[in-house]
Amino acid sequence: MNYVKKRTILNLLLCLCAAVIIAGCALSAESNLEWIDVNAYSLSTNPLPEFNAGWEASGHLSVAKDRDGFVHIDGIAYRSSGDTGSGMQLLRLQEEYRPGVTLEIPVVLRNVAGTYSSGYVRIDILGYIHGYEFGSAGYCYVYFSDIVFYGEN
Numbered sequence: 001m002n003y004v005k006k007r008t009i010l011n012l013l014l015c016l017c018a019a020v021i022i023a024g025c026a027l028s029a030e031s032n033l034e035w036i037d038v039n040a041y042s043l044s045t046n047p048l049p050e051f052n053a054g055w056e057a058s059g060h061l062s063v064a065k066d067r068d069g070f071v072h073i074d075g076i077a078y079r080s081s082g083d084t085g086s087g088m089q090l091l092r093l094q095e096e097y098r099p100g101v102t103l104e105i106p107v108v109l110r111n112v113a114g115t116y117s118s119g120y121v122r123i124d125i126l127g128y129i130h131g132y133e134f135g136s137a138g139y140c141y142v143y144f145s146d147i148v149f150y151g152e153n
Helices: 002-032
Strands: 056-066 070-079 088-092 103-111 116-123 128-132 139-150
Touching: 056 088, 116 139
Parallel strands: none
Antiparallel strands: 056 070, 070 139, 088 128, 103 116, 103 139, 116 128
């Protein structure tokens, strides 16, 4: 084999190895998460994320912390009763899932008529998650699309 063919084959093998390593890292990072389904726990016996009165999970709302300390929140919260005023507390995270600084994270909102809008949630160092810019149109579904932040505690 000439030098060009050997070099091309070597480059292809290196690219293939790199692709396998990257894919393996991505899989191990995802499988490293231990999701906690908020619906699966009794709040009276487990100090897990607590919904504020009138809020609940719609389908699922899960919280996980990976081995690198990053917290992942995924799912939908639903306002089953009452108003959705600005600054309203949705839920509170357990201590180990709280950020070290107050965060403001954009979220998608949907009302019962199916109209979508945008707002944001504020997660403070005590683990309280408050909703903002929910408006007065009865936006009662809050979509947490794999929110990720570093958990300081």
